[in-house]
Amino acid sequence: MRRVVLDNDALYCLAHRGRNNDAEAVDVLRIAVEQHRLQLMATHILREEATAGVGDARKEQMASILEFAVNVPTGAFLFDISEFGQAAPGVDDATIKQLRDGITVASRKHAHxxxxxxTAxxxxxxxxxxxxxxxxxARELDVAVMSPLELLLEAGYEPTWLGAQSA
Structure with a gap:
């Protein structure tokens, strides 16, 4: 089973594909989760970002993806960002420092x-x-990375524009 942690950009992209381009994309992810071929994981940060600053239709589509995502604690705790009870200090301080290197306090997006x-x-x-x-x-820390499209293709998504190219 492929286990993945989504960030906000990926969730936004998946929601856009499901809403505007191909509603089947979200269904393919749901089926992969139901068949235990995929586990989508979401943190409190992703859930908060998914409800901020986007239109109602996009929020609804992102919420439909988050319905079949498992809630997991973040892999570290950052004061003034993490929520108590939703962060597991599993990653050492040196790794967090490396991830945050060059991030200012004002840059909450990079801290997220x-x-x-x-968490991944x-x-x-x-x-x-x-x-x-x-x-x-992530790659500097040997964390596997994939794009939203790679996730969809691995889950069994067959976009019509790819089929037209290979025909």
Whole structure:
């Protein structure tokens, strides 16, 4: 079973694909989860980001994906960002420092990225992201990374535009 931790960019991309491009994409993920071929993991940070700053239709689509995601604690605790009871200090301080290197206090997005990457590390899971900085940092720590499209293809998604190209 592939175990993945989604970041906000990946969730947003998957929701967009499901809403505008191909509703089958979300169904493919749901089926893969139901068949125990895939485990989607979400942190409190992802759930909070999914409800902030997007339109109602997009929130609804992201919520439909999060319905079949398992809640997991973040892999580390960062004061003033993490929620008590929803963070497991499983990743050492040196790793968190490496993930946060160069991040200012004002840069909450990068701190969120560090916590989500630490979760993938702590859960021995694949990080699903489109964020180049998060991907680079994850790879430096030997965390497996894949894009939302790679996740969909592995789950069995067959986009019509790929079929047309190979015909």
């Amino acid at each position: 990225d560090a916590l989500i990457t630490s 590390l702590a859960q021995n899971a694949t990080l699903v992201s489109l964020d180049n900085r998060a991907i680079r940092r």
